[in-house]
Amino acid sequence: MSALCLTLREAPxxxxxxxxxxxxxxxxLSPAEIERLPVQTTRRAMRLGDVFRLRPGDAKEVVIEGxxxxxxxxxxxxxxxxxxxxxxxxxxxxxxxxxxxxxxxxDAGPFAAAGLRDGVVEIAGDAGDYLGGTLPGERTGMAGGSxxxxxxxxxxxxxxxxxxxxxxEGDAGADPGSRMLAGTLMICGSxxxxxxxxxxxxxxxxxxxxxxxxxxxxxxxxxxxPRLLRRLIAPYSAxxxxxxxxxxxxxxxxxxxxxxxxxxxxxx
Amino acid sequence: xxxxxxxxxxxxxSFAEAFDxxxxxxxxxADTLHWARQAALSMTGFATSIIACGVEAGIDAECxxxxxxxxxxxxxxxxxxxxxxxxxxxxRVGQCVLTSAGSACYAGLEGAERLKLGDALRYFADGWQxxxxxxxRHFWRLxxxxxxxxxxxxxxxxxSAVGGGNLLLLGASREATLATAEAAAHAxxxxxxxxxxxxxxxxxxxxxxxxxxxxxxxSTNHAYCPTLRGAVASALDPDIASVLEIVIDGxxxxxxxxxxxxxxxxxxxxxPEQGVRRIGAGNYGGKLGRHHxxxxxxxx
Numbered sequence: 001m002s003a004l005c006l007t008l009r010e011a012p013x014x015x016x017x018x019x020x021x022x023x024x025x026x027x028x029l030s031p032a033e034i035e036r037l038p039v040q041t042t043r044r045a046m047r048l049g050d051v052f053r054l055r056p057g058d059a060k061e062v063v064i065e066g067x068x069x070x071x072x073x074x075x076x077x078x079x080x081x082x083x084x085x086x087x088x089x090x091x092x093x094x095x096x097x098x099x100x101x102x103x104x105x106x107d108a109g110p111f112a113a114a115g116l117r118d119g120v121v122e123i124a125g126d127a128g129d130y131l132g133g134t135l136p137g138e139r140t141g142m143a144g145g146s147x148x149x150x151x152x153x154x155x156x157x158x159x160x161x162x163x164x165x166x167x168x169e170g171d172a173g174a175d176p177g178s179r180m181l182a183g184t185l186m187i188c189g190s191x192x193x194x195x196x197x198x199x200x201x202x203x204x205x206x207x208x209x210x211x212x213x214x215x216x217x218x219x220x221x222x223x224x225x226p227r228l229l230r231r232l233i234a235p236y237s238a239x240x241x242x243x244x245x246x247x248x249x250x251x252x253x254x255x256x257x258x259x260x261x262x263x264x265x266x267x268x
Numbered sequence: 269x270x271x272x273x274x275x276x277x278x279x280x281x282s283f284a285e286a287f288d289x290x291x292x293x294x295x296x297x298a299d300t301l302h303w304a305r306q307a308a309l310s311m312t313g314f315a316t317s318i319i320a321c322g323v324e325a326g327i328d329a330e331c332x333x334x335x336x337x338x339x340x341x342x343x344x345x346x347x348x349x350x351x352x353x354x355x356x357x358x359x360r361v362g363q364c365v366l367t368s369a370g371s372a373c374y375a376g377l378e379g380a381e382r383l384k385l386g387d388a389l390r391y392f393a394d395g396w397q398x399x400x401x402x403x404x405r406h407f408w409r410l411x412x413x414x415x416x417x418x419x420x421x422x423x424x425x426x427x428s429a430v431g432g433g434n435l436l437l438l439g440a441s442r443e444a445t446l447a448t449a450e451a452a453a454h455a456x457x458x459x460x461x462x463x464x465x466x467x468x469x470x471x472x473x474x475x476x477x478x479x480x481x482x483x484x485x486x487s488t489n490h491a492y493c494p495t496l497r498g499a500v501a502s503a504l505d506p507d508i509a510s511v512l513e514i515v516i517d518g519x520x521x522x523x524x525x526x527x528x529x530x531x532x533x534x535x536x537x538x539x540p541e542q543g544v545r546r547i548g549a550g551n552y553g554g555k556l557g558r559h560h561x562x563x564x565x566x567x568x
Binding site: 146163164165182184201203220222223224225227228229230231232233235260262 | 372405415416
């Protein structure tokens with residue numbers, strides 16, 4: 001049986017909260033019930049059928065054909081199944097996900113995968129600020145699962161990252177890994193600003209970075225860990241795995257805080 | 269005892285009596301295979317019998333692939349209880365693998381039930397340990413004087429393991445018996461999921477249950493001692509001058525049976541002139557162990 005498919009009728013005129021489009025929720029509804037689902041909006045009240053044309057199918061996989069930067073909270077709190085968006089999404093995609101696989105074949109706005117607990121988020125385009133970061137009012141960011149961004153990420157990727165793996169195959173904006181608590185953040189391209197600013201623990205790997213801040217101290221690197229990490233992440237990203245083949249410099253920090261984090265920088 | 273004869277070698281119509289055991293596995297890696305084996309040999313030293321060693325252990329195989337891509341070996345450990353296995357695992361990895369140059373230690377057995385590995389050893393790092401979880405796997409990195417000791421958090425436990433499979437090799441001379449036992453042990457050690465815990469895979473001091481001394485739970489198997497022939501009810505024929513035993517522990521009854529099958533085939537192929545004249549198996553009348561490996565069922 002093919003996937004349940006929702007085709008965008010026309011570009012939305014207002015922001016839409018699509019957090020109800022979860023495979024586990026849609027599986028329990030009939031096509032008519034799905035079309036009648038209310039959509040939270042910023043202005044005019046709408047039903048899902050007003051926004052999308054529905055093609056019934058197996059809701060274990062839900063496909064949204066046609067994206068928009070006004071689609072917010074896509075896959076938020078999702079706990080299983082597959083949700084694929086052919087196009088862009090807005091803010092908070094995959095935030096606080098508990099499981100399943102969210103695939104975005106376009107760009108994602110800010111706070112993508114923020115507060116992720118488990119599951120897989122893949123973004124084929126670029127991600128906005130606070131990728132895997134902390135939602136307003138929360139104490140920690142992503143706490144499990146994995147995120148892969150094929151393009152670049154905005155500022156403060158992995159802010160307050162608690163656990164899990166984030167891979168950015170392109171560049172990262174300012175201050176990646178800020179306030180990291182643990183986990184692994186890998187940036188295959190370049191980073192700017194104060195990478196690892198106030199990080200406590202965790203591993204931050206950067207492909208190109210001129211020099212860490214003064215509160216990071218160079219220290220020794222045992223070659224076994226990069227070899228192990230390379231094999232562990234190879235199923236997630238060939239680019240990130242290849243980055244670990246290069247000689248690496250290791251710095252400990254941020255010594256302005258607890259200072260038990262590590263930054264690995266590929267030596268070009 | 270009724271006998272079968274294969275290639276001139278007499279096969280007892282008997283069986284090896286084996287017991288349910290708990291088992292776990294580890295993969296030990298190092299910069300070179302020599303150092304991986306060094307750590308494994310230290311860890312599996314003094315691990316011949318649970319009677320006094322707490323655990324029976326041995327190297328199962330060299331690994332074609334390892335988590336960090338370095339040379340490595342797989343070690344199996346067997347014990348009578350989960351608590352004893354956990355205690356021995358922690359002590360032996362802590363004293364023999366953590367201390368070995370360039371070593372790392374990973375789970376060598378899958379399973380829902382787990383034993384603590386790095387989760388128990390991490391405190392050695394005195395607060396400098398680094399937790400690293402990627403996907404379903406969790407590792408600890410402990411700073412040590414040559415770099416870092418990487419150790420997986422847990423390893424799998426199986427309650428389906430079997431200990432105590434055995435072959436008794438009876439020869440006309442000490443030299444011929446030992447040479448055949450060596451060849452058999454060499455072949456049996458290649459069976460995946462099975463180990464031979466005694467020195468070189470061979471034991472010369474087979475035991476029986478009990479003793480005339482109250483403190484002893486096991487004592488020499490006098491019926492198979494050539495120097496007691498005439499003094500006791502001997503199980504030895506007139507042409508037998510030496511007996512060696514090969515004990516097998518396996519992750520499954522099938523692994524034990526396969527190792528015994530390989531050992532039997534090796535001994536039979538050598539024939540009675542340059543090898544052993546008779547092959548038997550040790551048991552306790554079938555009342556103690558749940559697993560009975562009949563020799564006649566294992567002949568090719």
